[in-house]
Amino acid sequence: xxxxxxxxxxxxxxxxxxxxxxxxxxxxxxxxxxxxxxxxxxxxxxxxxxxxxxxxxxxxxxxxxxxxxxxxxxxxxxxxxxxxxxxxxxxxxxxxxxxxxxxxxxxxxxxxxxxxxxxxxxxxxxxxxxxxxxxxxxxxxxxxxxxxxxxxxxxxxxxxxxxxxxxxxxxxxxxxxxxxxxxxxxxxxxxxxxxxxxxxxxxxxxxxxxxxxxxxxxxxxxxxxxxxxxxxxxxxxxxxxxxxxxxxxxxxxxxxxxxxxxxxxxxxxxxxxxxxxxxxxxxxxxxxxxxxxxxxxxxxxxxxxxxxxxxxxxxxxxxxxxxxxxxxxxxxxxxxxxxxxxxxxxxxxxxxxxxxxxxxxxxxxxxxxxxxxxxxxxxxxxxxxxxxxxxxxxxxxxxxxxxxxxxxxxxxxxxxxxx
Ligand code: LLP
Numbered sequence: 411x412x413x414x415x416x417x418x419x420x421x422x423x424x425x426x427x428x429x430x431x432x433x434x435x436x437x438x439x440x441x442x443x444x445x446x447x448x449x450x451x452x453x454x455x456x457x458x459x460x461x462x463x464x465x466x467x468x469x470x471x472x473x474x475x476x477x478x479x480x481x482x483x484x485x486x487x488x489x490x491x492x493x494x495x496x497x498x499x500x501x502x503x504x505x506x507x508x509x510x511x512x513x514x515x516x517x518x519x520x521x522x523x524x525x526x527x528x529x530x531x532x533x534x535x536x537x538x539x540x541x542x543x544x545x546x547x548x549x550x551x552x553x554x555x556x557x558x559x560x561x562x563x564x565x566x567x568x569x570x571x572x573x574x575x576x577x578x579x580x581x582x583x584x585x586x587x588x589x590x591x592x593x594x595x596x597x598x599x600x601x602x603x604x605x606x607x608x609x610x611x612x613x614x615x616x617x618x619x620x621x622x623x624x625x626x627x628x629x630x631x632x633x634x635x636x637x638x639x640x641x642x643x644x645x646x647x648x649x650x651x652x653x654x655x656x657x658x659x660x661x662x663x664x665x666x667x668x669x670x671x672x673x674x675x676x677x678x679x680x681x682x683x684x685x686x687x688x689x690x691x692x693x694x695x696x697x698x699x700x701x702x703x704x705x706x707x708x709x710x711x712x713x714x715x716x717x718x719x720x721x722x723x724x725x726x727x728x729x730x731x732x733x734x735x736x737x738x739x740x741x742x743x744x745x746x747x748x749x750x751x752x753x754x755x756x757x758x759x760x761x762x763x764x765x766x767x768x769x770x771x772x773x774x775x776x777x778x779x780x781x782x783x784x785x786x787x788x789x790x791x792x793x794x795x796x797x798x799x800x801x802x803x804x805x806x807x808x809x810x811x812x813x814x815x816x817x818x819x820x821x822x823x824x825x826x827x828x829x
Pocket of ligand 1: 468471489512513572609611612613647648649650683684685686687722726781782
């Protein structure tokens with residue numbers, strides 16, 4: 411945890427002490443380390459350096475302009491799944507020809523925006539979508555580059571809500587239909603089928619599912635090329651896991667070995683779409699204890715952050731590490747549930763964690779919250795979206811302001827006939 415460390419027992423992000431941020435920006439707040447993001451990007455790109463791979467950052471993991479810009483500045487392209495993400499990636503300066511667009515339900519309007527921008531590639535997930543893309547492209551006199559998203563029917567061995575590569579999942583087209591798809595694409599006027607794509611799930615801690623899926627993709631690519639289809643590229647998706655709690659994640663080198671072994675010799679350009687791996691470990695949610703409640707069965711530490719700010723624990727049983735910002739060196743530990751103020755039993759950020767004595771006013775950080783944290787937050791219970799802060803060495807900046815309740819109210823309108 412080199413970018414998150416203690417100095418005189420106080421948790422710092424790089425050279426910035428968290429109590430300083432809490433005092434100046436308030437809590438709850440997301441805090442990200444720019445150096446951590448840079449070092450993650452560098453580790454992955456270096457491990458893959460001998461392969462012809464482009465890295466498309468999956469913007470859904472953290473779509474703050476500053477984060478996309480930071481990664482874009484290092485050479486990353488973007489993987490987007492909506493017109494909103496496309497606009498964010500373009501606004502952050504990602505060149506259109508480094509943007510890939512996935513998702514099972516792209517509307518014609520979204521397709522049109524992507525074609526207008528001249529993006530690099532659509533991952534096409536169904537026959538009707540292929541036809542829609544051709545229609546929209548033809549209507550503006552262009553031709554769109556598409557890759558067929560194949561569902562390799564491999565169990566990614568991850569949480570059920572984030573597994574995507576089994577036949578029963580809604581994503582991609584079954585392998586057996588691929589050849590037919592390419593033949594149909596060739597008959598359409600305004601699409602060019604240039605490759606294959608896949609994504610079997612997120613937070614993969616085991617490389618075997620990758621190995622199985624990439625091997626199937628390689629076999630399919632060879633078969634299609636033998637049948638005369640001119641493939642240029644293979645998009646291998648994202649999903650590389652990180653270490654929450656006691657997890658053990660594969661190293662970039664181990665992952666790169668799998669890529670090299672399975673698809674490295676096909677003579678095709680490769681692409682990957684990592685999201686969580688780039689930013690997950692680079693961020694935390696900073697909260698403050700409101701009350702401590704001693705129950706007969708349990709101790710509840712009630713913090714000012716809640717499930718609307720970080721939904722992963724309750725939605726995916728995710729176990730984010732918990733750190734006291736100061737006072738962590740105390741030896742006496744007792745179990746506690748760390749919960750928010752929302753009126754639902756599912757509103758917890760961590761359960762049954764051993765913590766030293768904590769008091770109202772103490773700061774508590776939930777680690778590894780840089781991916782799928784802020785982007786999945788909501789204003790449930792009329793709780794305004796929390797700010798995001800980027801630290802870079804001794805510098806820091808608010809990269810998204812805290813929303814206000816006035817702003818929430820201002821978005822509603824009461825029809826005239828009600829007043
Ligand atoms: N490419 C495609 C087509 C995807 O659907 C996804 C994630 C990615 C790339 C990036 O996956 P990553 O490298 O971040 O694992 N909200 C969930 C994760 C949902 C992932 C959805 N798709 C969570 O908090 O765990």
